[in-house]
Amino acid sequence: MVYLTILATVALITTAVARPQSSSSPTPAAPDLSKSTCEETASRLYLPDPPHDNYFYSDCHTSVHVIVTSPRSESDLKIVKPRLLVAWPAGNSGVLALFAPESGQEGTLNISLKSSGDSALDSINDSNHVGISGSIDFNTTARLTVPILGSIRSIRDFTEGGSVNQDFQNSFGFALNADGGATINRTWLDGVTTTTLTFTPLNSAKAIVLNREAAWTLTFGTGTYRFEASYNYPQLEQLSPQEDLTGAASGLIAQNPDQTTSLSFLSYTDKLLAGTWRFLTYFGRDSMISMLLMQPILSEAAIEAVIGSVLERVNRTDGTVCHEEVLGDYATWLNRKDGIKSNAPRCDYKMIDTDFYLPIAMTSYFVDTEPGKQRSDAFFSKTASFLAENNGLKYSQLAQLTAEKIMRIATPFTQSQVMENLIHIKDGEQVGEWRDSNQGLGGGRTPYDVNTALVPAGLRAIAALSRAGFFSNHPDWSDxxxxxxxxxxxxxxxxxxxxxxxxxAVSLVQNYVSSAGLSIPTNTDQIVGDITYYGLALNGSVGDPVVPVMNTDDCFRHFFLNTTNQTQLSAYLGQTANHILQPFPVGLSSDVGLFVANPAYSGDAVFATGFSQDDYHGTVVWSWQLAMMGAGLARQLGRCGGSDAPDFCTDTTLHAKILSAYNRLWDIIDANPDQLSHEVWSWRYDNGFKVEQLGAFISTESNVRQLWSLTFLAVHREKFGSS
Structure with missing residues (x-):
């Protein structure tokens, strides 16, 4: 075969990350990926999610997620395009092949895998490459218009409306093969790793045509073509469902094969991944929240993979916890931009919330459980190896760096309780916690969840760790x-x-529904008194000191804290219950879930527009927020059984309202089982709220499986008596 090298176009959005401290690194040798025949049967999972068909495959050689997207009659053709997408957890790597009908008439091209369900994919494995193969059908003549080979980050940026920097596209090789097929390959910026995508005609399908005059595109005939996608990058060691779960929880494998297989796909010996396909790598916040919600069912190996991965990536200069790692081709590219010749991984340290989860997770396992207590010494004696700058530092040292940072930044507010001494998003950043889209906090700089829940919970955890013998350099921390x-x-x-x-309140809700053009009931008959809620953040962009958007972030305080100010606790639980019991737009509830934001009381069109049903953190539903709200309210209701029960437990009316809200929440959760493993979903209104995937409105797709959306494996409705 003869390869022809091409150039491609476009630009890429970057993310601020920590620079590797080494100025250079040697070019790595190509890994030997050969293994003996796998002893275990391959794991396969098929998840239809129109217009996407999702296929998961894992064996001892590799793990891979394949997505075939084909527009439906109701699809927005500006957003939904025919495509084949391959995503590998190792290196956060992937392949995208974007297709268009040769006729140019959008909506006429449909593609699908030839075999459906479990038999659709086969693995590729030799001493140099691992990958996946299958057969794809075209209902009409098609053209491959955009290939991207290498980084999921590049693919994600492209699919969300951006483009791909030429550095990632300037070394493609195109070849026409003797069997009528074609191959595209690309060597990564490291000079060693190569990704290859090959198509071969089957069953008398026409030979593929290379269109040199049309930006180096490929034309396919009607019919079936075999595809093979592979690369030579070191693979991860996956945890099987049996290795992910405790022995007592192993029955979940048979009861919930979809969720436990998905959990396994995201679980590896050295880290758990956030979600697939868009976030197929380490995210500190996501993994620790997931661990805390699922801890009763997770194995020691899975829990320690989470905490270990976080400690490995702590910034040794100031103790900041890594939000997202950057690996592989994308890391090499960012290093080059900084004038560093290195393939070393990097970390994004811009978030302000992730630090606080670390002592909470450590306490929950190493202090509060017997297995954790027994394994603590050996675990914290380990030395870091993932980031070169952390080499040789013990896990105990890295944990103390983060604790020292928390104590340092928490001190000013304890001395003077003024707004300036709260925790703020870093200068120059628009995001800093889980609502990490540009409009997620409505322009606010001082997040509600961080300051009212995560800071005190992190401090409580540091005190508990100190009493358990951690942080011997700071014995006073216990008090x-x-x-x-x-x-x-x-x-x-x-x-x-x-x-x-x-x-x-009545006027604001009515005006909101009218001005936003929503064809929904106002439900203002549900407003029977003043409305109290807690805004998303302080220092809003419209001059108000508080961003006036109702939200679900109450769940953090309910889940992480057992507060003791009785008047405050009763009022706080009461207003949370009201928002669950009151339907949107008066409250947060709908038939499809609790909306994570409700701008109805803002009285401002900017907020109404920025928190809509097609915004990532707008009037949409996030699965893990449902889980944390359910677990948090259960924690608070569970306090009523002890001798030191809070006052709300004996307030018959208030307790009944909280219990009613808890049961209402679970009625909504139980009514949406097909959505719960998704990252986020939206809605349309047709005589009631109906589920609509976020990707039907915007180019940002919801991950079909998100780590913290699998927490319903462990979070269940509990019985607290009759309401």
Whole structure:
């Protein structure tokens, strides 16, 4: 075969990350990927999610997610395009082949895998490459218009409306093969790793045509073509479902094969991945939230993979926890942009919330469980090896760096309870916690969840760790951290509280529905008093000190804290219950879930527009927020059984309302089982709220399987008596 090298166009959005400290690194040798025949049967999973068909394959050689997208009659053809997408967890790597009908008439090309379900894919494995193969059908003549080979980050940027920097596209080789097929290959920027995509005609399908005059595209005839996608990058060691779960939870494998297989696909011995296909790599926040919600069913190996991966990536200069790792081709590219000749991984440290989860996760396992206590010494004696700059540092040292940072930044507010001493998003950043889209906090700089829940919970955890023998250099933390936590628990909510008089509330909701053009009931008959809620953040962009958007982030405080200010606790639980019991747009509930944001009381068109049903953190549903709200309310209701039960437990009316809200939440969860493993979903209104995937409105797709959306394996409705 003869390869022809081409150039391609376009630009790429970048993310701020920590620079590798080494100025250069040697070019790596190509890995030997050969293994003996796998002893275990390959794991296969098929998940239809129109217009996407999702195929998962894992064996001892590789793990891969293949997505075939074919527009439906109702699809927005500006967003949904025919494509084949291959995503590998190893290196956060992938292949995209974007197709168009040769006729140019959008909507006429349909593609699908020849065999459906479990038999659609086969593995590729030799001493140099691993990958996947299958057969793809075209219903009409098609053209491959855009190939991307190498990085999921590049593919993600492209699919969300961006483009791909020429550095990732300038070394393609195209070849026409003797069997009528064609091959595209690309050597990564490391000079060693090569990704290859080959198509071969089957069953008398026409030979593929290379269109040199048309930006080097490929033309396919009607019929079936075999595809093979492979690369030579070191693979990860996957945890099987049996290795992921405790022995007591192993029955879930038979009861929930979809979710447990999905969990296994995202679980590896050195880290758990956030979701697939868009976030097929380490995200510290996601993995720790998932661990905390699923801890009762997770094995020691899975829990320690989470905590170990976080410690490995701590910034040794200031203790900041890594938000997202950058690997493979994308890491090499970012290094080059910084003038560094290196293939070393990098870390994104811009988030302000992730630090606090680390001591919470450590306490929940190494202090609160017997297996954790027994394994603690050996675990924290390990030395880091993932980031070169952390080599030789013990896990115990890295954990202390983060704890020291938390104590340092929490101190000013304990000395003076003013807004300036709260925790703010970093200068120059638009995001800093889980609502990490540009509009997610409505322009706010001081997030509600971080300041009212995560800071005090992190401080409580540091105190518990200190009492258990951690942080021997700071023996006073066993008391001081608790004292700090008490101040943060009791004194932060007031900054975020919003009170809307009843008359104003009715008018605001009616105006919101009308001005936003929503064909939904106003439900203002449900407003029977003043509305109280806590805004998303402080320092909003419209001059108000609080971003006036109702939200579900109450769940953090319910799940992470057992507060003791009785008047405050009763009022706080009461307003949460109201928002669950009251339907949107008065409250947060709908037939499809709790909306993570409700701008109805903002009285501002900017907020109404920025928090709509086609915004990533708008009037949409996030699965893990349902799980944390369910687990958090269960934690609070569970406090009523002890001798030191909070006051709300004996307030018959309030307790009944909270219990009703808890059961209402679970009625909604139970009514949407098909959505719960998704990352996020939206809605349309047709005599009631109906599920609509976010990708039907915008180019940002919901991951079909998200790690923290698998937490319903462990989070269940609990019985607390009759409401």
């Amino acid at each position: 001081v951290a608790d004292q700090y936590a008490q101040i943060w628990e009791d004194e932060t909510l007031r900054f975020f509280q919003i009170n809307v008089p009843q008359t104003n």
